[in-house]
Amino acid sequence: MGTSADRPADKARSQDELNTAFETVTFGADQPLKLDCGVDLSPVTQAYNSYGTLNADKSNAVLVCHALTLDQHAANVHPATGKEGWWQGMIGPGRPIDTNRFFVICPNVIGGCQGTTGPATINPATGKPYGLDFPVITIADMVRAQVQLLDHLGIDKLFCVAGGSMGGMQTLEWASTYPDRVFSAIPIATAARHSAQNIAFHEVGRQAVQADPEWHDGAYYDHGTRPRKGLAVARMAAHITYMSESSLYQKFDRNLQDGDEFTYGFGPDFQIESYLRHQGSSFVDRFDANSYLYITRAMDYFDLAAGHGDSLANAFKGTETRFCVVSFTSDWHYPTTYNKQIVHALNAVAANVSFVEINSDKGHDAFLLDEPEMFSTLQGFIDSAAERRGLT
Amino acid sequence: MALRPLDNRRDLSLIAELVEPSSRVLDVGCGEGELLEILANKRNVDGRGVELSQEGVNACVTRGLSVIQGDADQDLADYPEDAFDYVILSKTIQATRNPGAVLRQMRRIGRHVIVSFPNFGHWKIRVQLGLQGRMPETDTLADKWYDTPNIHLCTVKDFVSLCDELDLEVVQGLMLSGGNVRQASSPGFFDNLFAEEAVFLLKRR
Numbered sequence: 001m002g003t004s005a006d007r008p009a010d011k012a013r014s015q016d017e018l019n020t021a022f023e024t025v026t027f028g029a030d031q032p033l034k035l036d037c038g039v040d041l042s043p044v045t046q047a048y049n050s051y052g053t054l055n056a057d058k059s060n061a062v063l064v065c066h067a068l069t070l071d072q073h074a075a076n077v078h079p080a081t082g083k084e085g086w087w088q089g090m091i092g093p094g095r096p097i098d099t100n101r102f103f104v105i106c107p108n109v110i111g112g113c114q115g116t117t118g119p120a121t122i123n124p125a126t127g128k129p130y131g132l133d134f135p136v137i138t139i140a141d142m143v144r145a146q147v148q149l150l151d152h153l154g155i156d157k158l159f160c161v162a163g164g165s166m167g168g169m170q171t172l173e174w175a176s177t178y179p180d181r182v183f184s185a186i187p188i189a190t191a192a193r194h195s196a197q198n199i200a201f202h203e204v205g206r207q208a209v210q211a212d213p214e215w216h217d218g219a220y221y222d223h224g225t226r227p228r229k230g231l232a233v234a235r236m237a238a239h240i241t242y243m244s245e246s247s248l249y250q251k252f253d254r255n256l257q258d259g260d261e262f263t264y265g266f267g268p269d270f271q272i273e274s275y276l277r278h279q280g281s282s283f284v285d286r287f288d289a290n291s292y293l294y295i296t297r298a299m300d301y302f303d304l305a306a307g308h309g310d311s312l313a314n315a316f317k318g319t320e321t322r323f324c325v326v327s328f329t330s331d332w333h334y335p336t337t338y339n340k341q342i343v344h345a346l347n348a349v350a351a352n353v354s355f356v357e358i359n360s361d362k363g364h365d366a367f368l369l370d371e372p373e374m375f376s377t378l379q380g381f382i383d384s385a386a387e388r389r390g391l392t
Numbered sequence: 393m394a395l396r397p398l399d400n401r402r403d404l405s406l407i408a409e410l411v412e413p414s415s416r417v418l419d420v421g422c423g424e425g426e427l428l429e430i431l432a433n434k435r436n437v438d439g440r441g442v443e444l445s446q447e448g449v450n451a452c453v454t455r456g457l458s459v460i461q462g463d464a465d466q467d468l469a470d471y472p473e474d475a476f477d478y479v480i481l482s483k484t485i486q487a488t489r490n491p492g493a494v495l496r497q498m499r500r501i502g503r504h505v506i507v508s509f510p511n512f513g514h515w516k517i518r519v520q521l522g523l524q525g526r527m528p529e530t531d532t533l534a535d536k537w538y539d540t541p542n543i544h545l546c547t548v549k550d551f552v553s554l555c556d557e558l559d560l561e562v563v564q565g566l567m568l569s570g571g572n573v574r575q576a577s578s579p580g581f582f583d584n585l586f587a588e589e590a591v592f593l594l595k596r597r
Contacts, residue, residue: 350475354453355460357446377453384456
């Protein structure tokens with residue numbers, strides 16, 4: 001058995017140096033991860049965080065799936081940035097995903113760069129980081145890895161799977177492929193297929209990374225460098241899609257960074273320029289450029305209907321999972337229309353589905369922010385699902 | 393659809409009694425979920441709702457009800473045939489764009505159809521229009537003509553004739569006036585004159 005939970009070395013490092021606890025589990029050659037591209041990948045290490053306590057019959061587990069550039073640090077201080085968890089408002093004692101009642105697991109996705117095997121991991125065949133030798137992964141592969149993790153933890157049926165954006169894609173994949181293992185599902189601000197516009201924005205980001213001479217065809221690890229500028233531009237472009245025009249107006253409008261006068265140069269005259277540059281440069285400190293390529297690719301390939309005769313409804317046929325689909329009025333990246341396509345498909349199979357559109361001017365990022373209406377509706381949905389699951 | 397104060401909704405408890413316990417129900421135009429909550433608590437019903445106003449939907453989901461934002465005219469086409477034991481349209485039909493098409497969809501997706509509506513044939517309404525020459529305003533139809541969501545009002549007689557056209561059989565008709573409820577599965581002249589509201593249980597002929 002190639003599984004070794006809580007490797008002492010990682011545990012020691014996370015507690016002593018990083019002042020947080022995240023756990024890892026490694027699946028060896030006897031349990032390869034079977035990827036959509038045909039590769040059997042091993043060994044695969046998965047990093048995850050958990051909050052709360054698993055009950056005796058293991059019926060109170062909630063899987064939280066992270067978005068593109070996030071990680072397993074959903075409800076704890078991030079060891080690298082020192083910032084609070086990305087879903088701290090949603091997860092915790094007395095929060096909608098109440099850690100007094102539920103056992104919450106948040107794994108870093110396959111292809112990621114926060115402890116789970118990805119392109120920056122050492123390839124045992126060469127002794128060097130995989131780089132572009134890492135196989136191309138899909139959303140279904142991410143979910144397959146999570147299935148392995150839950151099997152390892154002995155959790156047969158999840159009380160709930162929840163996630164926004166790419167986390168919502170994983171949530172849909174879970175509900176579609178493993179319906180018997182998902183009691184309730186909360187896909188937020190997401191899509192059942194990546195649109196041409198979504199793919200287009202991702203391609204801009206990937207091209208920016210690959211155009212950076214420091215990228216070295218993905219082998220920058222060997223050159224002791226990183227494509228910082230390319231990845232920063234990718235992040236800047238992506239970040240615009242996460243915000244709404246009105247939030248940009250309210251936050252920055254045309255305000256100048258210093259003084260009242262243009263500099264008549266190309267420095268960051270405008271506050272929005274300075275903000276984006278900061279977003280770009282702080283991102284490259286915590287994220288691997290190749291991971292960005294692989295994970296955006298996985299999102300681009302996502303089309304849940306494609307594997308079901310081009311009918312999204314077929315992807316959910318016979319489902320008994322309770323769904324709550326959430327979208328935001330000002331999200332133009334994964335707009336309400338995309339989320340309503342999921343609702344239409346669920347209605348077509350007479351699934352138990354709720355759908356709320358939250359009034360927010362914060363754009364796509366709203367799902368990560370303090371949105372009282374999102375919290376209260378999800379609280380209602382989760383409480384009622386817990387009652388039906390017999391959880392107190 | 394406008395949110396409906398409960399004190400004006402005596403049709404809801406009557407509707408709840410028409411629904412068999414433990415059945416599957418779709419409430420179209422469910423407002424803030426008053427009927428769905430009654431059905432869940434008293435009849436152990438597996439209930440779903442469709443509501444046009446997002447405020448109504450969010451209120452329902454916060455109460456733990458399975459409700460989606462949607463439109464009776466648009467969204468019923470999504471559901472498969474026989475998806476529900478009962479499809480309910482309570483005081484909503486008069487606000488739909490195409491009541492005939494809505495009823496046809498309800499007939500398709502539900503084994504039973506329940507509809508309640510304000511009766512435009514009530515004598516007070518006839519007096520206001522016929523003698524005073526004004527658009528009627530009553531307790532059940534309180535809005536001004538220029539400020540009402542009700543664009544397809546009908547009388548009990550009109551409704552029964554539409555059901556006949558759509559091959560819907562009246563299983564039960566309940567005529568509400570004042571505090572009284574009269575059963576009439578084939579309502580006549582006096583029902584149409586004295587019922588303020590009507591509730592019909594229908595099924596495919």
